[in-house]
Amino acid sequence: MPSTVQKKPRQQTPPSVQLLSCAPHVVLTHLGDKWTILVVLLLARAPENRLRFSEIKRGVQGISQRMLTLTLRMLERNGLVLRHYYSEVPPRVEYELSAMGKSMLYPLEVFTGWIGENWQAMQQARERYDAREDRTP
Amino acid sequence: MPSTVQKKPRQQTPPSVQLLSCAPHVVLTHLGDKWTILVVLLLARAPENRLRFSEIKRGVQGISQRMLTLTLRMLERNGLVLRHYYSEVPPRVEYELSAMGKSMLYPLEVFTGWIGENWQAMQQARERYDAREDRTP
DNA sequence: CCGTATCCGACACGATACTG
DNA sequence: CAGTATCGTGTCGGATACGG
Numbered sequence: 001m002p003s004t005v006q007k008k009p010r011q012q013t014p015p016s017v018q019l020l021s022c023a024p025h026v027v028l029t030h031l032g033d034k035w036t037i038l039v040v041l042l043l044a045r046a047p048e049n050r051l052r053f054s055e056i057k058r059g060v061q062g063i064s065q066r067m068l069t070l071t072l073r074m075l076e077r078n079g080l081v082l083r084h085y086y087s088e089v090p091p092r093v094e095y096e097l098s099a100m101g102k103s104m105l106y107p108l109e110v111f112t113g114w115i116g117e118n119w120q121a122m123q124q125a126r127e128r129y130d131a132r133e134d135r136t137p
Numbered sequence: 138m139p140s141t142v143q144k145k146p147r148q149q150t151p152p153s154v155q156l157l158s159c160a161p162h163v164v165l166t167h168l169g170d171k172w173t174i175l176v177v178l179l180l181a182r183a184p185e186n187r188l189r190f191s192e193i194k195r196g197v198q199g200i201s202q203r204m205l206t207l208t209l210r211m212l213e214r215n216g217l218v219l220r221h222y223y224s225e226v227p228p229r230v231e232y233e234l235s236a237m238g239k240s241m242l243y244p245l246e247v248f249t250g251w252i253g254e255n256w257q258a259m260q261q262a263r264e265r266y267d268a269r270e271d272r273t274p
Numbered sequence: 275c276c277g278t279a280t281c282c283g284a285c286a287c288g289a290t291a292c293t294g
Numbered sequence: 295c296a297g298t299a300t301c302g303t304g305t306c307g308g309a310t311a312c313g314g
Binding site for chain 2: 017018019020021023024025027028029031032033034037038041042045046058059060061062076077078079080083085087091100103104106107108110111112113114115116118119121122123124125126128129130136137
Binding site for chain 2: 297309
């Protein structure tokens with residue numbers, strides 16, 4: 001591939017700001033998966049931000065055991081959640097938001113707050129869009 | 138089920154607490170997909186929050202034409218982006234953040250700000266986690 | 275230039291079954 | 295109770311080609 005970076009074949013808009021799929025964006029992508037946020041929000045409401053596996057399972061409507069395990073592993077791996085294992089019979093495991101996990105709650109609330117204020121408008125926009133017929137090519 | 142109060146350091150979770158995969162969460166899931174946030178952030182930086190299709194394509198590293206189209210359609214459908222079509226030859230299309238789209242920028246910055254301050258810590262947590270051998274069952 | 279159509283592989287996710 | 299293991303499927307997203 002010949003490098004033509006030095007040449008400006010045509011005058012084009014501002015010197016291209018380029019966004020890479022950087023680490024922060026990857027984080028956001030992970031948090032945006034199907035269950036992570038719901039689990040975090042549930043822990044946020046819990047006393048001491050701490051719940052048993054089965055409590056989370058009951059609290060997050062529709063999550064499978066497999067996906068809950070994977071979600072919690074991911075959160076633990078990223079240091080957002082602490083895993084406390086008690087080798088009793090039957091075993092008991094509790095999950096707790098770490099300090100970093102708790103520090104995420106405010107930004108998360110700001111965002112979910114915005115969504116709460118705007119999702120009806122989005123809903124309406126969708127309906128308007130879908131009703132349109134004069135879609136331009 | 139006998140109610141035992143002893144050795145229960147904390148109270149049980151109220152059974153009423155249940156999180157559904159509600160509309161706000163769905164929104165967050167959409168925004169958390171592979172490209173949406175990057176496109177929004179690029180528009181946020183642009184003069185008048187407005188760019189041509191090809192400018193966005195160049196600005197978002199690695200995005201395919203197909204995915205950019207789909208991403209922009211989704212943003213337009215949800216009312217976050219406005220599409221301006223000019224039937225010239227060759228045609229020109231510009232995309233602009235709507236008022237609602239702009240109103241998202243602050244919440245987004247709060248969130249990306251938090252990520253910016255914490256993603257190294259997450260990285261380290263991951264490395265620590267992966268290096269561990271004493272994983273509890 | 276700005277899309278749409280089609281094919282296809284990868285993987286996220288669910289269902290189920292089985293252990294310590 | 296709190297996980298693993300395994301398998302099947304739907305969807306996401308990349309590559310490519312074509313069209314207005």
